[in-house]
Amino acid sequence: MTNTDQNIIGAVLNGETNQFSILVDRYKDMIYTLAYRMLRNREEAEEAAQDTFIKTYSSLNKFKGDSKFSTWLYRVAYNCCLDRIKKNKRKYNTVSIDEFNYNSIKSLDDILNQIETQERNEAIKQCLNQLAHEDSYILTLYYYEELSLAEMAKTMSLTSNHVKVKLFRSRKRLASVLKDQIEPEIMIGYEKAFKQAIR
DSSP: OOOOOHHHHHHHHHOOOHHHHHHHHHHHHHHHHHHHHHHHOOHHHHHHHHHHHHHHHGGGGGOOSSSSSHHHHHHHHHHHHHHHHHHOOOOOOOOOOOOOOOOSSHHHHHHHHTTOHHHHHHHHHHHTTTTTTHHHHHHHHHHOOOHHHHHHHHHHOOOOHHHHHHHHHHHHHHHHHHHHHHHHHHHHHHHHOOOOOHH
């Protein structure tokens, strides 16, 4: 039987500190992925992931259980990455916000729904690396962790409405990059299907 996060946290707080390694194993890949999406550097992402678990361990008693542990952990990771960005004052490449011609953000879903799941995930992963760190982070939470707006809001210390606006804009930018990345002849088929869908 798999221990729940809450049970493991309780054990750690009761002195079974070795149990924390279970949480590390459970979330290390996702934390590294989130850090890499923001920092664009493997070494820094690894260090940020380590920082995340160190800070999480040292402040575990502050976790009140009013949200999922993973949501709380992602927030710690997000803040660790922001601290590194501010400290290093790195400049990240961002895509220009071109005029978005579609009438609705639903167009992105119309496009993606016609790509096989594996192809879609690969296309998104490649395009995420071309977006600003915050866009990449919020879309990773949305597409891969499938967090709700409320959970994303807690992770990023924002209101749900603010996250909704950020997500809308990030998806528009992703759609713009996807349109450039997908083979033109394939994209033509997607666009035809989209035009038919909005008639």
